[in-house]
Amino acid sequence: MYFNNAEEKFNNLVKNYKTKDILILGIESSCDETSIAVVKNGREVLSNVIASQIEIHKRFGGVVPEVASRNHLMAIDNVLTEALEKANVTLKDIDAIAVTYGAGLMGALMVGVTYAKSLAFSLNIPLIKVNHIKGHISANYIATPTLTPPYIALIVSGGHTAIVKVADYVNNVLIGSTVDDAVGEAYDKVAKVLGLGYPGGPIIDKTAKEGTANIKFVKSDALKNSFNFSYSGLKTAVINYLHNLEQHGENPDVKNVCASFQNEAVGVLVEKSIKACKKFKFKKLAVAGGVAANSYLRSELKKAGEENGIEVLFPPMVLCTDNAAMIAAEGYFNLISGCGLANTELTATPNLNLKYVVKK
Numbered sequence: 059m060y061f062n063n064a065e066e067k068f069n070n071l072v073k074n075y076k077t078k079d080i081l082i083l084g085i086e087s088s089c090d091e092t093s094i095a096v097v098k099n100g101r102e103v104l105s106n107v108i109a110s111q112i113e114i115h116k117r118f119g120g121v122v123p124e125v126a127s128r129n130h131l132m133a134i135d136n137v138l139t140e141a142l143e144k145a146n147v148t149l150k151d152i153d154a155i156a157v158t159y160g161a162g163l164m165g166a167l168m169v170g171v172t173y174a175k176s177l178a179f180s181l182n183i184p185l186i187k188v189n190h191i192k193g194h195i196s197a198n199y200i201a202t203p204t205l206t207p208p209y210i211a212l213i214v215s216g217g218h219t220a221i222v223k224v225a226d227y228v229n230n231v232l233i234g235s236t237v238d239d240a241v242g243e244a245y246d247k248v249a250k251v252l253g254l255g256y257p258g259g260p261i262i263d264k265t266a267k268e269g270t271a272n273i274k275f276v277k278s279d280a281l282k283n284s285f286n287f288s289y290s291g292l293k294t295a296v297i298n299y300l301h302n303l304e305q306h307g308e309n310p311d312v313k314n315v316c317a318s319f320q321n322e323a324v325g326v327l328v329e330k331s332i333k334a335c336k337k338f339k340f341k342k343l344a345v346a347g348g349v350a351a352n353s354y355l356r357s358e359l360k361k362a363g364e365e366n367g368i369e370v371l372f373p374p375m376v377l378c379t380d381n382a383a384m385i386a387a388e389g390y391f392n393l394i395s396g397c398g399l400a401n402t403e404l405t406a407t408p409n410l411n412l413k414y415v416v417k418k
């Protein structure tokens with residue numbers, strides 16, 4: 059069942075989007091950021107308020123799901139008020155709501171989904187369901203207003219590592235993905251064993267700058283000729299290296315361990331994504347997800363892009379990690395493609411996959 063006459067309103071928006079401005083309120087609560095944004099026509103951010111819980115989870119060494127849900131609940135009302143104020147709009151100006159319904163933590167997602175359903179119902183406007191990972195890709199439409207599909211996307215987050223062909227605004231074709239851990243997960247695990255704290259990615263990024271990549275971690279050649287990735291072997295190689303030193307009563311040079319790990323973790327991303335662009339004859343590579351904030355990945359990809367005549371696009375830092383502006387953007391591009399209208403049965407879907415080829 060659809061909310062009141064939301065379906066009719068949705069169809070009207072789809073019909074008239076070329077001549078009418080569309081304001082979408084995006085809601086994101088899949089992990090440890092409560093975020094609400096107002097985005098015009100999928101590309102213009104009027105506000106993007108992010109309440110981060112990083113400080114709260116830091117002392118536990120990672121995100122505690124129950125704590126995350128409670129904090130989303132406590133924050134979400136204020137985040138909405140601030141997002142509307144900053145955008146200088148009221149709820150009456152909003153044409154549709156877009157919400158992340160997966161993938162992510164069950165309880166955390168439920169807060170956003172329930173909140174979005176209640177808002178859409180009370181305002182009698184369409185609700186659009188958004189896949190979090192596709193939202194990360196859509197951050198690029200905000201950052202690069204001229205970007206249109208098709209192009210190659212490199213997705214690098216805490217849960218995903220993949221190269222996809224973005225065929226149009228709703229359909230993706232998978233080229234390669236991780237066969238085990240995601241790259242962000244490897245960063246977080248390595249930071250943990252080094253005692254560097256949470257979240258590991260930004261700390262390793264910073265620490266690696268002061269080190270030299272002079273340690274060779276053993277890696278397998280099994281995936282050498284494919285576009286797939288494996289990060290569990292690299293992670294284990296770092297752990298084994300540290301155990302070995304410990305058994306000999308030696309201390310690791312943490313800066314060099316970080317630089318060496320990062321060199322290998324990033325090297326394979328650069329090599330395979332550029333190779334994919336060349337093989338499938340694309341001149342544009344858009345990077346998405348939390349690890350896209352990594353400074354070494356940014357500089358190495360930029361360099362490789364220049365050498366190979368490929369334009370490499372990165373969203374600004376604030377649009378790389380979790381935020382609701384990217385969710386509103388993804389909601390918009392679903393809407394104008396006539397996709398994503400949610401009904402009253404929408405539920406949080408923790409294991410939602412990036413559907414690589416979806417039919418309209």
Ligand code: KG4
Nearest residue numbers: 215216217242259260348349351352379380
């Ligand atoms: O996309 P995201 O915010 O959440 C997920 O959807 O997973 O990504 C979070 C991941 C974490 O693993 C975090 O350590 C990593 O992104 N990350 C980074 C950096 N900033 C965040 N990894 C490497 N370098 C960074 N600067």
Ligand code: ZN
Nearest residue numbers: 215348379380
């Ligand atoms: Zn994310």
